[in-house]
Amino acid sequence: MSHGKQFTLYSHKKGPNGWKVAFVLEELGLTYETIYLDFQAKEHKAPEHTKYNPNGRIPTIIDHHNNDYVLWESDAILYYLVEKYDPEHKVSVTDEGDKFHQLQWLFYQSSGQGPYFGQAAWFTFYHHEQLPSAQERYKGEIKRVFSVLESVLSKQEWLVGGKTTIADLSFIPWNDFAVPGIVDIDFAKEYPATAAWHKKLVEREAVKKVLAIRAGL
Structure with a gap:
């Protein structure tokens, strides 16, 4: 494999979690090759992949400018990228208290949003039998997560630090997949602050560039 680009990103065309890493790589102007x-x-x-990621999932990155440093788990990757390559704090915070809140939201995304939204998708589209009770549970969790976001974003523009950060960016792919793909809701009417926040995020130049790549696959 040629290492002309700084990063190798192992991802999946449809899997949401790899795309958030691409968003941040683009935001920071870092070069990468996606497999x-x-x-x-x-x-x-x-x-060939589990030698890097024993969990056998995506995303995984290799940083060829840092002794081929390998990292997996999407939000850990986001944190690594800004800690090491965002000295200007383009998409990260500086205040110590804000750093912990940034981490808090990354944990919430990886434990509260991703798994529940993923299970909703699984039981809606991929499970071998239709289980309405399971679908109802996880679709209800999607609405609960949106309610949590709405309770915060109705009072402030961004999740932490008064600016767009990796905390905000981490939520984009699963939000994008859930509405209208999994739950039938009027996003703008039922969760207006969250819908407005999401719209601002997907209109960022770096995010638009990555979404265009995704659309072309």
Whole structure:
């Protein structure tokens, strides 16, 4: 593999979590090559990938400018990228208290949003039988997460530090997938502050660039 680009990003064309890493790489102007793993062919579980990521999931990055440093888990990757490559704090915060709040939201995204939204998608589209009770539970969790975001974003423009950060960016892909893909809601009417926040995020130049790449695959 040529290491002309600084990062190798192992991702998936449809998997939401890889795209958030691409957003931040673009925001910071970092160069990267994306390898889209074929889940049908189990490439994510193959030794060529699990030698880097024993969990056999995406995303995984290799930082070729840092002794081929390997990292997996999407929000850990976001934190690494800004800690190491965002000295101007383009998408990160400086205040110590804000740093912990930034981390708090990353934990909430990875534990509260991603798994529940993912389970909602699984039981809606991929499970071998239709289980309305499971679908109802996880679709209800999507609405609960939106309610939590709404309670905060109705009082402030961004999640932390009064600016766009990795905390905000981390939520984009699953929000994008959930509405209208999984839940049938009027996003702008039921969660107006959250919908407005999401709209501002997807209109960022770096995010638009990555979304255009995704649309072209």
